[in-house]
Amino acid sequence: MKATISKSVYAxxxxxxxxxxxxxxTALALGFLFTLLFTNPLQSHSHxxxxxxxxxxxxGLGFGMLFKETLQTSKHAFGLTVCSIILTVTLGLLFSKLLKIDLxxxxxxTSGTAICGGxxxxxxxxxxxxxxxIISVALGIVFLLNSIALFVFPPLGHLFNLTQEQFGLWCAIAIHDTTSxxxxxxxYGDEALKIATTVKLSRTLWIIPLSIFSIFYFKTKGEKISIPYFILLFIAAIVINSYSILPESMTATIVLIAKRLLVLTLFIVGSTLYVKDLKAFGIKPLILALALWVFISTVSLIYILN
Structure with a gap:
């Protein structure tokens, strides 16, 4: 009976x-509330x-962007992206040893904070x-901080009078996961959305060099490097929109559907947050994640404001 109710409420x-x-x-909050009251029917498949x-x-969001603007945004954010990733990874390795956390x-x-969360x-x-x-704890901590970011960043953006462009860039650098x-x-706004998406996806490509670094750092062999090929489809969508290959009404509909699917994604993310999973490794991993997050958020904000 309870399982049926859970499925019905979820649906x-x-x-x-x-x-x-x-x-x-609200979707993220509802997802978290759902885990407190019901059993997630998709728990084993959520990720x-x-x-x-x-x-x-x-x-889908790519159908609302233009290639020239996207390229300019990526170029503008390249330096900040590289510096923030290198600093975050370096500090993450250092803090992990200082806090005596499982490496x-x-x-x-650190990887989730530096690049693209989950x-x-x-x-x-x-x-x-x-x-x-270990994977569950890392994901849990990152998703927890992402949840906080979703509520905290927009008000902070208004507090610091950030423009759409500035806020989009700050989000892409300082928030872990692409969903948040x-x-x-x-x-915050449509322009912020375009910039944040572009910069975050260009940041995602840094998974490849980080993977190579990880192989050497942990001395592992024979593992395949994950390449985010879907970014090619994102670029293709931008090109299609830039050259008006599809009617504007169709691309607008695709973007609308993409936004709603994203909100649904956030609900599912919220429904995977279980506080009990974070207790197994104590408070130190959370301290590490918070320290890295505060550092990268503060440094990137100062850079953007100046």
């Missing part, structure tokens, strides 16, 4: 979200569903042969 919430009645922050929905959403757990948290963790975990418990980056930017 009903999904429908309401897809109809556009719920925004990104895969999140991954697929996120990729589809990102590709693999520390590296996964996607980076999922890519790096098999390379360093991380155990499932896009969710926070979407709440």
């Amino acid at each position: 009903l919430t999904t429908i309401v979200i897809l109809l556009g009645f719920i925004n990104s922050a 895969k569903v999140i991954s697929y929905l996120l990729k589809i959403s990102i590709i 693999k757990l520390g590296h996964l948290i 996607s980076a963790i999922a890519a790096i975990a098999p390379i360093i042969k991380a155990k499932s418990t 980056v896009v969710g926070a930017a979407m709440a």
